[in-house]
Amino acid sequence: MQRTPRSAENRSAIAEDARCIFERHVRDRKLKSSKVRTELVRNIASLSGHFTAETLQGRLDPQVRVSKATLYRTLGMMCECGLLISHEFGQGALFFESSLGQAHHDHFFCVDCRTITEFTSPGIEAMQERVAAESNFELTSHSLKLYGYCAACGPKRAAAAQPR
Numbered sequence: 181m182q183r184t185p186r187s188a189e190n191r192s193a194i195a196e197d198a199r200c201i202f203e204r205h206v207r208d209r210k211l212k213s214s215k216v217r218t219e220l221v222r223n224i225a226s227l228s229g230h231f232t233a234e235t236l237q238g239r240l241d242p243q244v245r246v247s248k249a250t251l252y253r254t255l256g257m258m259c260e261c262g263l264l265i266s267h268e269f270g271q272g273a274l275f276f277e278s279s280l281g282q283a284h285h286d287h288f289f290c291v292d293c294r295t296i297t298e299f300t301s302p303g304i305e306a307m308q309e310r311v312a313a314e315s316n317f318e319l320t321s322h323s324l325k326l327y328g329y330c331a332a333c334g335p336k337r338a339a340a341a342q343p344r
């Protein structure tokens with residue numbers, strides 16, 4: 181299930197929320213504030229879907245020109261203050277997604293084309309709660325990743341496995 185794309189109105193509200201959270205983080209940590217970085221934060225926070233540091237560069241507003249070092253540093257800071265969630269899918273595949281304006285979901289990861297698909301399952305959510313309760317474990321969050329082949333890669337793989 182894919183999230184519906186964000187409307188422009190929605191995006192600017194999210195960008196503004198992100199700016200507030202980020203500026204508070206910068207003040208609290210006594211870091212240097214930077215206009216360029218704040219603009220970058222607004223831009224990244226309002227993106228939908230999942231991205232890597234590399235794919236992010238192509239999706240940024242062309243007005244926002246920053247060095248790779250600034251980009252990586254900003255991603256780190258946004259993770260620290262909870263604006264971004266990072267997902268490590270192994271083999272160096274580190275993906276990020278904005279935490280603002282979206283409901284909880286889990287992920288399918290295609291090990292062939294590295295596409296991420298979101299899903300939610302009330303049944304799985306309830307089962308996790310139950311298993312945790314049975315183990316006297318106080319659940320605060322979870323991250324569920326299911327690995328395999330997406331709808332495009334699965335059939336290709338099956339066809340390649342057919343004897344000629």
Ligand SMILES: [Zn+2]
Pocket residue numbers: 290291292293294295329330331332333334
């Ligand atoms: Zn795939």
Ligand SMILES: [Zn+2]
Pocket residue numbers: 230277285286287298
């Ligand atoms: Zn996600």
